[in-house]
Amino acid sequence: MKDVRITTGNGDAVTVPAAAVENLKSSLRGALLLPGDEGYDKSRTVWNAMIDRRPALVAECAGVADVCSAVAFAREHKLLTAVKGGGHNIAGNAVCDDGLLIDLSGMRAVMVDPIARRAHVEPGATLGDFDCETQAFGLATPVGINSTTGIAGLTLGGGFGWLSRKYGMTVDNLTAADVVTADGRLLRASDKENADLFWAIRGGGGNFGIVTRFEFKLHPVGPELLSGLIVFSMKEAVSALKKYREYVKKLGEETSVWTVLRKAPPLPFLPPQVHGTDIIAFALCHSGNAEEGRKEIEPVRHFGTVLGEHVGVQPFRAWQAAFDPLLTPGARNYWKSHNFVDLSGEAINVAVKYASTIPSPQCEIFFGLIGGATTRPAPDATAYSHRNAIYVLNVHGRWESASEDSKCIEWSRAFFRESAPYATGGVYVNFLTDDESDRIKAAYGPGYERLVATKKKYDPENLFRMNQNIRPGA
Numbered sequence: 001m002k003d004v005r006i007t008t009g010n011g012d013a014v015t016v017p018a019a020a021v022e023n024l025k026s027s028l029r030g031a032l033l034l035p036g037d038e039g040y041d042k043s044r045t046v047w048n049a050m051i052d053r054r055p056a057l058v059a060e061c062a063g064v065a066d067v068c069s070a071v072a073f074a075r076e077h078k079l080l081t082a083v084k085g086g087g088h089n090i091a092g093n094a095v096c097d098d099g100l101l102i103d104l105s106g107m108r109a110v111m112v113d114p115i116a117r118r119a120h121v122e123p124g125a126t127l128g129d130f131d132c133e134t135q136a137f138g139l140a141t142p143v144g145i146n147s148t149t150g151i152a153g154l155t156l157g158g159g160f161g162w163l164s165r166k167y168g169m170t171v172d173n174l175t176a177a178d179v180v181t182a183d184g185r186l187l188r189a190s191d192k193e194n195a196d197l198f199w200a201i202r203g204g205g206g207n208f209g210i211v212t213r214f215e216f217k218l219h220p221v222g223p224e225l226l227s228g229l230i231v232f233s234m235k236e237a238v239s240a241l242k243k244y245r246e247y248v249k250k251l252g253e254e255t256s257v258w259t260v261l262r263k264a265p266p267l268p269f270l271p272p273q274v275h276g277t278d279i280i281a282f283a284l285c286h287s288g289n290a291e292e293g294r295k296e297i298e299p300v301r302h303f304g305t306v307l308g309e310h311v312g313v314q315p316f317r318a319w320q321a322a323f324d325p326l327l328t329p330g331a332r333n334y335w336k337s338h339n340f341v342d343l344s345g346e347a348i349n350v351a352v353k354y355a356s357t358i359p360s361p362q363c364e365i366f367f368g369l370i371g372g373a374t375t376r377p378a379p380d381a382t383a384y385s386h387r388n389a390i391y392v393l394n395v396h397g398r399w400e401s402a403s404e405d406s407k408c409i410e411w412s413r414a415f416f417r418e419s420a421p422y423a424t425g426g427v428y429v430n431f432l433t434d435d436e437s438d439r440i441k442a443a444y445g446p447g448y449e450r451l452v453a454t455k456k457k458y459d460p461e462n463l464f465r466m467n468q469n470i471r472p473g474a
C-alpha cells in the first residue's frame with residue numbers, strides 16, 4: 001500500500017498516508033480498491049454512460065461495519081465522498097472524481113416476513129431483487145418500472161411505479177430505516193425513533209447519512225396480473241392524449257396507464273412496417289381482478305386505430321422487467337422532467353410536436369401516471385412533497401454516440417422549456433440531471449427549510465454532498 005492523493009469535500013487535494021489506507025483496508029470485510037485494481041472499473045461505472053468518473057479509493061462494503069469504517073475514514077480526512085446503491089441516478093452522483101466511493105452494490109439481501117408483511121432490504125438491492133423475494137409470497141410494494149434500478153436511491157427520492165395509485169409512493173410504504181450518520185452512529189429512523197430523520201429520508205435523498213437497511217410494508221399483489229401495451233400512430237397522438245386525460249379522471253386506483261411517445265421498437269406484436277415509425281404507446285397495469293381490469297382498460301383500445309396490442313395476464317415480475325430491454329445501462333442519457341396536475345391542450349400539442357421530431361431513435365417522452373394514493377398524504381407528511389402531481393413527465397434523451405450529444409441535449413431542453421408554462425413548477429428529485437442545481441429547491445418543495453435544519457443536525461459538515469445537495473448553511 002502507498003500514500004494516496006485524494007480530494008476533500010471542499011476540493012483540496014490531500015495525501016492520506018499509506019498506513020491509514022492500510023488500516024481502512026484491513027478493517028473492511030469487503031475490498032478496498034484503487035485505480036487499476038480488479039473490480040475498480042465495475043464499481044465506478046454507473047447506468048448513464050455520460051458519467052465517467054474516477055475515484056481515488058473505492059470501499060466495497062459487505063455490511064454495516066464496513067459502512068461505519070468507510071464513513072469514519074471519510075470524516076477523519078474530510079474526503080469528497082460518493083455513495084452508490086444501484087448506480088442508476090441520471091445525475092451520476094453515485095460516483096465522484098478523485099474522492100472516496102462507498103459502494104453498497106454488493107449488499108443485496110432482501111428478507112421477507114410474509115406473516116407481518118414486511119421486507120427488510122439492504123441498500124444495494126435492485127428492484128428486481130426486491131420483486132423476486134416479495135413476489136415469492138405474492139407480496140409487493142410500489143417501486144419503479146425498471147428492474148435494474150436500485151431500491152436505495154429510488155426510495156430516498158420518493159419512488160413511484162405501477163402500484164403507486166393504489167398504495168402510494170415508495171416512501172409511503174417505508175416503515176423504518178437504519179442510517180449511518182456522518183458522526184458514525186447507526187441510528188434507527190421511524191415514526192417513533194429519530195422521527196425528524198425519518199421524515200427527511202423519505203424524499204430528501206442521501207443528504208442525511210447512509211441507509212443500511214430499509215423496512216417496507218408489503219401488500220398482496222399478483223403474482224400474476226393484467227398488463228401490457230396498446231400502440232397507436234403518432235398521427236393520432238393529440239386526440240388519443242385528450243381522450244386519455246379524460247379517462248384518467250375516472251380511473252380506478254388499481255389501474256395505472258402510462259404514455260410513451262417514441263419511435264416504435266421492433267416488438268414482435270407490431271407489424272414490421274410499424275417498426276421505427278412514430279408511435280404513442282399506452283402501457284397499462286391492473287393490480288386487481290383481471291376481468292375487472294379488462295373492463296377498465298377497454299376505453300384505451302378506442303383512443304384511435306390500434307396498430308398493435310399485447311395485453312394479458314402475466315407474472316407481475318415479468319411486467320416489472322418488461323421495459324428493461326429499452327433501458328439497458330451503457331447508453332448516453334440526458335433527462336428533463338416536470339410535474340403536471342392536468343394535461344392542457346397546449347401541453348399535449350407541445351409534447352406531440354417534440355415527439356414527432358425525435359433526434360435519435362431511443363429518445364422518448366413519457367408521462368408517468370401517479371395520483372390516487374400518492375395524493376392523499378399532506379404535503380408535509382414526508383420530505384417528498386409533490387402530493388398534487390398526477391403526471392410525471394420525463395423527456396428521456398437517450399442515444400449511443402457522443403457525436404449525438406448536443407442535438408439530443410438541445411432537443412430535451414427545448415421541449416422542457418416549451419412545456420414548462422403548463423407544468424406545476426415542481427419536479428421529481430430523482431429525475432434531475434447534474435446541471436440542474438437551480439431546480440433543487442423546487443424539487444424539495446415547501447419542506448426545504450425543514451430539510452436544511454435536519455441537514456444541519458445530522459450532517460453539519462456536508463460530508464454527504466454528492467447528491468441533489470441540501471447545504472447545511474443554506
Ligand SMILES: Cc1cc2nc3c(=O)[nH]c(=O)nc-3n(C[C@H](O)[C@H](O)[C@H](O)COP(=O)(O)OP(=O)(O)OC[C@H]3O[C@@H](n4cnc5c(N)ncnc54)[C@H](O)[C@@H]3O)c2cc1C
Pocket residue numbers: 046047083084085086087088089090092093094095104123143144145146148149150151152153154155156157158159160161205206207209210211212327430431466467468
Ligand atoms: C432506467 C431508469 C428507470 C427509472 N424508473 C423510475 C421509476 O419508475 N420510478 C422512480 O421513482 N424512479 C425511477 N428512476 C429514477 C430512480 O429512482 C433514481 O435514478 C434513483 O436515484 C436510483 O437509485 P439507485 O440506488 O440505483 O441510484 P444511485 O445512483 O446508486 O444513487 C443515487 C443517489 O442516492 C444516494 N444513495 C444511494 N444509496 C444510498 C444509501 N444507501 N444511503 C444514502 N444515500 C444513498 C446517493 O446520493 C446517490 O448519489 C429510474 C431511473 C432509471 C435510470
